[in-house]
Amino acid sequence: MIWNWDYTWQVLPDILRAFGVTLQATLAGFALAAVLGLGWATARMSPWRWLAASATGIVEFVRSTPLLIQLYFLYYVLPDYGIALSPLVTGIIALGLHYSCYTAEVYRAGIEAVPQGQWEAARALNLSTRATWTRIILPQAIRPTLPMLGNYLIAMFKDTPLLAAITVMEMLQTAKLTGAQSFRYLEPLTITGVVFLVVSLLASWTVRHLETRHAIRR
Amino acid sequence: MPSAADAVLEFRKVAKRYGEQVVLEDFDFALDAGEKVALIGPSGSGKSTVLRIAMTLEDIQAGDVRVHGDYLWRDGRPADRTATQRLRAHLGMVFQHFHLFPHLSVLENLTLAPRLVQSVAAADAEAAARELLERVGLADKADAWPEQLSGGQKQRVAIARALAMQPDIMLFDEVTSALDPEMVGEVLDVLRELGRSTDMSMLLVTHEMDFAYQFADRVVFMDGGRVVEMGPPKQLFDQPREERTQQFLQRVRTR
Amino acid sequence: MIEFLQTHLPALVGGLRVTLQLTVGGALLALLLATVAGLARRSPSRWLRWPANVYVEAFRGTSALVQLFWFYFALPFFGLSMPALVTGVLVLGLNSGAYGAEVVRSAIANVPRGQWEAGRALNLGERQILFRVILPQALPMMLPPAGNLLIELLKNTALVSLITLSELTFTAQVQRAATLDTVPLFALTLLIYFLVAQVLAVGMRSVEARIARRRGRA
Numbered sequence: 001m002i003w004n005w006d007y008t009w010q011v012l013p014d015i016l017r018a019f020g021v022t023l024q025a026t027l028a029g030f031a032l033a034a035v036l037g038l039g040w041a042t043a044r045m046s047p048w049r050w051l052a053a054s055a056t057g058i059v060e061f062v063r064s065t066p067l068l069i070q071l072y073f074l075y076y077v078l079p080d081y082g083i084a085l086s087p088l089v090t091g092i093i094a095l096g097l098h099y100s101c102y103t104a105e106v107y108r109a110g111i112e113a114v115p116q117g118q119w120e121a122a123r124a125l126n127l128s129t130r131a132t133w134t135r136i137i138l139p140q141a142i143r144p145t146l147p148m149l150g151n152y153l154i155a156m157f158k159d160t161p162l163l164a165a166i167t168v169m170e171m172l173q174t175a176k177l178t179g180a181q182s183f184r185y186l187e188p189l190t191i192t193g194v195v196f197l198v199v200s201l202l203a204s205w206t207v208r209h210l211e212t213r214h215a216i217r218r
Numbered sequence: 219m220p221s222a223a224d225a226v227l228e229f230r231k232v233a234k235r236y237g238e239q240v241v242l243e244d245f246d247f248a249l250d251a252g253e254k255v256a257l258i259g260p261s262g263s264g265k266s267t268v269l270r271i272a273m274t275l276e277d278i279q280a281g282d283v284r285v286h287g288d289y290l291w292r293d294g295r296p297a298d299r300t301a302t303q304r305l306r307a308h309l310g311m312v313f314q315h316f317h318l319f320p321h322l323s324v325l326e327n328l329t330l331a332p333r334l335v336q337s338v339a340a341a342d343a344e345a346a347a348r349e350l351l352e353r354v355g356l357a358d359k360a361d362a363w364p365e366q367l368s369g370g371q372k373q374r375v376a377i378a379r380a381l382a383m384q385p386d387i388m389l390f391d392e393v394t395s396a397l398d399p400e401m402v403g404e405v406l407d408v409l410r411e412l413g414r415s416t417d418m419s420m421l422l423v424t425h426e427m428d429f430a431y432q433f434a435d436r437v438v439f440m441d442g443g444r445v446v447e448m449g450p451p452k453q454l455f456d457q458p459r460e461e462r463t464q465q466f467l468q469r470v471r472t473r
Numbered sequence: 474m475i476e477f478l479q480t481h482l483p484a485l486v487g488g489l490r491v492t493l494q495l496t497v498g499g500a501l502l503a504l505l506l507a508t509v510a511g512l513a514r515r516s517p518s519r520w521l522r523w524p525a526n527v528y529v530e531a532f533r534g535t536s537a538l539v540q541l542f543w544f545y546f547a548l549p550f551f552g553l554s555m556p557a558l559v560t561g562v563l564v565l566g567l568n569s570g571a572y573g574a575e576v577v578r579s580a581i582a583n584v585p586r587g588q589w590e591a592g593r594a595l596n597l598g599e600r601q602i603l604f605r606v607i608l609p610q611a612l613p614m615m616l617p618p619a620g621n622l623l624i625e626l627l628k629n630t631a632l633v634s635l636i637t638l639s640e641l642t643f644t645a646q647v648q649r650a651a652t653l654d655t656v657p658l659f660a661l662t663l664l665i666y667f668l669v670a671q672v673l674a675v676g677m678r679s680v681e682a683r684i685a686r687r688r689g690r691a
Binding site: 002061064065066067068069070072073076077080158159160161162164165171172175176179184185186189190192193196197200201204 | 530531533534535536537538539540542543546547550551624628629630631632634635642645646649655656659662663666667670671
């Protein structure tokens with residue numbers, strides 16, 4: 001048989017350990033993306049035209065260009081400016097920045113979905129701009145965006161292998177190196193693929209389950 | 219009462235359930251050749267379902283449905299594909315919400331099925347379609363798009379589309395219920411004209427009681443998935459025998 | 474500036490050509506797979522539905538880069554060895570096709586049920602209804618998400634650089650290693666991707682407009 005089970009058990013612990021790195025990168029990257037995205041979204045809705053336009057431009061640009069190049073950019077350029085970060089942190093920042101442009105879109109759609117009447121009611125009650133945003137608008141805007149954010153979390157998880165290109169020891173990089181050492185790529189790469197598949201299927205089901213629960217409750 | 223031998227459409231002991239909910243129970247009904255029958259009753263009485271079963275849009279759990287004597291449904295099971303297609307060719311249906319094909323022009327809406335199903339040549343189908351449009355008073359709308367039409371116009375196109383297949387049994391499912399009041403008349407006029415000038419059998423589910431009174435040969439009152447009472451309009455509307463019929467008529471009739 | 478462009482532009486354009494080959498090839502394959510799998514997922518027959526579902530879940534649930542590596546490094550163990558360009562087109566097509574299948578399925582599901590019933594009432598066969606009544610109405614709904622998938626595919630072509638194909642990203646890396654003009658070089662590369670993405674977006678929008686006009690709703 002082509003598949004070597006002994007080798008599989010041998011390699012499995014390394015890959016599962018690398019999964020920890022993958023998870024770190026995903027969660028940290030997403031936390032960054034979630035927060036930064038809110039910044040972009042607010043900037044795009046700013047009354048200052050130059051701010052809104054720049055934010056829109058940057059978001060569009062980052063969204064339309066490959067994450068890989070943005071990753072290389074940070075990896076090679078930051079040290080030139082004296083910022084020495086580990087590859088993992090660089091990767092987290094790249095993921096966070098790239099995906100913040102997607103979450104920004106999601107937030108924007110969520111905010112625009114809040115009915116005009118809410119703004120008017122807040123104004124009629126003489127609420128300050130800040131209070132209107134934090135107490136009235138954002139709470140209503142964020143809830144429906146959660147499933148979409150969940151989907152982007154899963155998408156980011158599937159993008160973590162790109163960090164292999166800047167030597168982060170996540171799952172793909174581990175699989176590559178193990179494969180190169182033993183000249184057998186089949187098992188490590190397949191295990192990696194299966195781990196991704198299982199985790200993202202579970203995550204997708206969870207997101208959909210939460211989505212239906214949320215929908216019913218309203 | 220039409221005898222079973224004359225019936226073009228016949229339901230016998232038809233039962234239909236939707237999960238736990240009973241929609242039709244022990245339903246018996248026969249439509250005679252050339253007859254115009256109005257089906258009335260409260261919502262949830264199963265009236266529309268009767269039409270949808272005849273048109274094989276819903277299935278049944280028990281009973282027989284026959285078209286011109288041949289089984290469309292037997293013991294709750296549908297006939298095979300060839301037989302179903304053959305029998306379905308006798309029937310035409312017009313829906314409450316028109317369901318015109320929005321991506322086709324009015325003319326194309328009318329010629330699509332004749333060309334694809336009956337292999338009518340394009341030129342012939344078009345000529346026939348224009349005649350039908352003339353008949354429903356929309357000859358000038360042949361090249362219009364459905365979304366450009368008013369509700370009444372859409373429904374008239376829908377009627378023409380069904381007629382284009384030359385059925386001998388026409389089913390009308392609350393065809394004026396979704397229309398603004400001022401457009402109801404134009405559609406009822408078309409129905410009246412059809413009744414006058416053809417010998418099609420027509421089965422109408424309707425809330426238009428005045429229309430049913432004038433137009434129908436027979437009126438059937440349904441409630442709870444069964445036939446409660448039926449008879450000529452004069453008898454059913456003016457001297458209903460059953461109490462449930464009386465209660466219903468009191469609620470809906472304006473006179 | 475002129476000197477900079479003279480040094481790098483020819484090489485980058487060469488890389489761009491390969492990128493475009495990947496994009497067009499991948500897109501055509503994806504279109505085919507999306508249509509077949511999207512329709513198969515709706516089939517009443519188990520034999521059509523299950524393979525289609527497995528394909529879609531497998532390729533959506535795993536990382537594109539992992540898929541690329543698997544096809545390039547693991548597949549040879551089954552005796553199937555392909556050049557990097559072919560692997561790239563194949564994996565990109567399979568990956569985007571899986572997402573596309575969902576777009577196709579969802580658009581068809583969104584055509585109102587009344588259209589099916591009207592077709593049936595006119596005694597049209599199921600296949601006739603699908604192709605003459607349903608798909609023409611589903612098509613305009615598919616175009617915007619399809620446009621997004623196309624741009625995703627463009628961005629994914631950068632991943633093929635990691636299996637050493639000389640597309641745009643690979644070429645940029647080579648140029649960078651040779652000249653160390655890191656920032657301007659990556660900026661130029663990003664700009665090229667951005668421009669191509671804009672061209673694709675404009676192209677998709679004009680297709681959407683033409684389809685809309687044909688339906689008489691300009």
